[in-house]
Amino acid sequence: MTSVTERGTKAQVPPDIITMRGVAKYFGDFRALDGIDLSVRVGERVVICGPSGSGKSTLIRCINRLEEHDEGRIVVDGVELGPETRNIRAVRQEVGMVFQQFNLFPHLTVLENLTIGPIRVRKIPKAEAIARARTYLDRVHIPEQADKFPAQLSGGQQQRVAIARSLCMESRILLFDEPTSALDPEMINEVLDVMVELADSGMTMVCVTHEMGFARKVADTMVFMEDGRILEMAPPDRFFSAPESARCRAFLSQILEH
Amino acid sequence: MTRSSAAAPAMLMAARYRRVRPRLTFARLQGMRSVAAVQYAVLMGILIYAAVHGAQSMGYNWQWYRVPRYFYNVTDAGFEWGPIPKGLLGTLAISSVSFALAMVLGFAVAALRQSRLIVGHAVAVGFLELVRNLPLLVLLYLFYYVLGPIFGLDRVTASIACLGVFHAATISEIVRAGVASVERGQWEAATSIGMSRVQSFRYIVLPQSVRFMLPPMTGEVVNMIKSSAIVSVIAVGELTTAGRTIISDTYLSFEIWFTIAGVYLATTLLISIAASRLETRYAVQT
Numbered sequence: 355m356t357s358v359t360e361r362g363t364k365a366q367v368p369p370d371i372i373t374m375r376g377v378a379k380y381f382g383d384f385r386a387l388d389g390i391d392l393s394v395r396v397g398e399r400v401v402i403c404g405p406s407g408s409g410k411s412t413l414i415r416c417i418n419r420l421e422e423h424d425e426g427r428i429v430v431d432g433v434e435l436g437p438e439t440r441n442i443r444a445v446r447q448e449v450g451m452v453f454q455q456f457n458l459f460p461h462l463t464v465l466e467n468l469t470i471g472p473i474r475v476r477k478i479p480k481a482e483a484i485a486r487a488r489t490y491l492d493r494v495h496i497p498e499q500a501d502k503f504p505a506q507l508s509g510g511q512q513q514r515v516a517i518a519r520s521l522c523m524e525s526r527i528l529l530f531d532e533p534t535s536a537l538d539p540e541m542i543n544e545v546l547d548v549m550v551e552l553a554d555s556g557m558t559m560v561c562v563t564h565e566m567g568f569a570r571k572v573a574d575t576m577v578f579m580e581d582g583r584i585l586e587m588a589p590p591d592r593f594f595s596a597p598e599s600a601r602c603r604a605f606l607s608q609i610l611e612h
Numbered sequence: 613m614t615r616s617s618a619a620a621p622a623m624l625m626a627a628r629y630r631r632v633r634p635r636l637t638f639a640r641l642q643g644m645r646s647v648a649a650v651q652y653a654v655l656m657g658i659l660i661y662a663a664v665h666g667a668q669s670m671g672y673n674w675q676w677y678r679v680p681r682y683f684y685n686v687t688d689a690g691f692e693w694g695p696i697p698k699g700l701l702g703t704l705a706i707s708s709v710s711f712a713l714a715m716v717l718g719f720a721v722a723a724l725r726q727s728r729l730i731v732g733h734a735v736a737v738g739f740l741e742l743v744r745n746l747p748l749l750v751l752l753y754l755f756y757y758v759l760g761p762i763f764g765l766d767r768v769t770a771s772i773a774c775l776g777v778f779h780a781a782t783i784s785e786i787v788r789a790g791v792a793s794v795e796r797g798q799w800e801a802a803t804s805i806g807m808s809r810v811q812s813f814r815y816i817v818l819p820q821s822v823r824f825m826l827p828p829m830t831g832e833v834v835n836m837i838k839s840s841a842i843v844s845v846i847a848v849g850e851l852t853t854a855g856r857t858i859i860s861d862t863y864l865s866f867e868i869w870f871t872i873a874g875v876y877l878a879t880t881l882l883i884s885i886a887a888s889r890l891e892t893r894y895a896v897q898t
Contacts, residue, residue: 418803418804420804443806443807443808444806446804446805446806449804450804450805451800451801451804453800453801457795457797457801458801459801459820460820461819461820470805470815471805474807475807475811476806520805523806
């Protein structure tokens with residue numbers, strides 16, 4: 355069976371689920387985002403990289419409106435985001451987010467971390483939420499940690515719980531904001547493995563990361579940002595072999611050196 | 613063989629310890645428990661002696677034997693609580709109702725202050741500045757002599773309203789600080805799974821801020837009990853009023869004030885001990 359999302363099968367192009375047009379965002383006088391145009395199709399995996407302060411995090415935080423953009427249009431899952439958006443919470447339910455610092459709820463057990471969203475926000479019965487949580491804990495390979503508190507887990511395990519927490523909401527899109535940057539080196543792979551499995555399952559993903567091995571493996575589209583602008587946007591083979599901008603070439607040579 | 617080889621290092625260690633044993637300095641003496649106990653006993657002895665001697669030199673006639681009847685009476689009619697326990701009950705009743713009111717008001721003011729409504733913010737800040745900058749006694753007079761007639765408040769209601777408002781100011785600050793102590797990432801994580809602001813606060817932020825709020829909050833319970841004594845100036849039935857009434861009947865001012873102070877002390881100490889138990893229960897790892 356050939357997935358419609360697989361690169362190269364252009365016969366049936368899936369619709370856009372995220373559309374950004376001319377998006378700008380200011381922090382005071384500082385222009386964090388400037389004229390961002392980006393489209394993400396259903397099932398597409400987009401990896402965003404760039405130097406720190408280039409606006410990568412701000413960009414994906416605009417997608418679930420943790421940051422409010424100042425100019426341009428953002429349409430997520432058919433809903434235009436803006437100050438008048440009434441169903442912003444409905445949008446957020448469809449857009450999961452994994453943070454650099456995990457942001458697990460420290461006063462709740464792993465299982466409660468996974469069930470509180472489905473129970474309180476999706477309003478599904480508790481037993482069903484628990485069953486769902488156990489399914490996704492299996493998928494991130496830590497079923498045995500269900501009754502522990504986040505502080506009792508390693509960083510890698512915490513981040514996998516955070517991924518499972520997003521999965522439990524059964525969102526259509528997952529945003530990753532440097533998910534491995536706060537991890538010890540030996541724990542990075544266990545998180546990346548889970549993310550690769552997710553990508554293989556057809557999840558729409560927008561990842562800010564500097565893990566270029568991961569990017570090569572899963573990305574449909576690579577994005578390079580600097581100073582709040584998208585400088586380069588290309589499929590990974592072209593992106594890594596023949597980047598157009600000199601700035602992107604320099605950045606890649608720096609992070610691929612090791 | 614085993615004995616000698618085991619003994620040798622032990623002796624060596626002992627010798628080494630003897631050599632590095634510090635001299636008995638003044639600072640080390642201060643740190644010792646037995647010394648501290650003696651110091652405490654001497655200090656208290658001086659204080660008590662000064663009080664007793666001072667009272668004697670002014671010709672005070674100690675009559676401690678007359679005090680117990682104000683705790684309880686056993687008459688033909690049976691056992692009966694005296695005015696001091698009844699007064700304590702009044703203090704506890706007024707304090708607890710006032711504290712409940714202060715909690716509600718305090719949370720409301722904290723919420724208003726955080727709100728994006730300009731009017732709400734202004735109301736909260738105005739309330740805080742007003743209450744914080746008035747003496748409690750003046751506030752009580754305002755409630756009893758000004759608001760009382762206007763709104764038809766009796767003295768107990770006026771007292772409770774006054775204490776509630778006064779402590780709401782501190783509680784709102786405690787709440788604000790407690791909420792601010794929870795990382796921003798917790799709000800963001802709650803928001804990102806689709807929770808509303810109220811849900812994020814109720815399920816995620818509030819439970820985590822309890823451990824930050826608990827120590828100052830129990831301090832505030834103790835403060836409430838102490839400041840409730842002020843309502844004795846408008847003759848609301850509570851512990852201090854009971855003391856004043858007994859003294860005006862008996863002139864036992866030394867004995868009764870010592871007793872009243874002791875009852876307050878015992879009550880607040882009990883609360884502090886209970887509170888520290890509670891704090892260990894709410895400790896959360898992060």
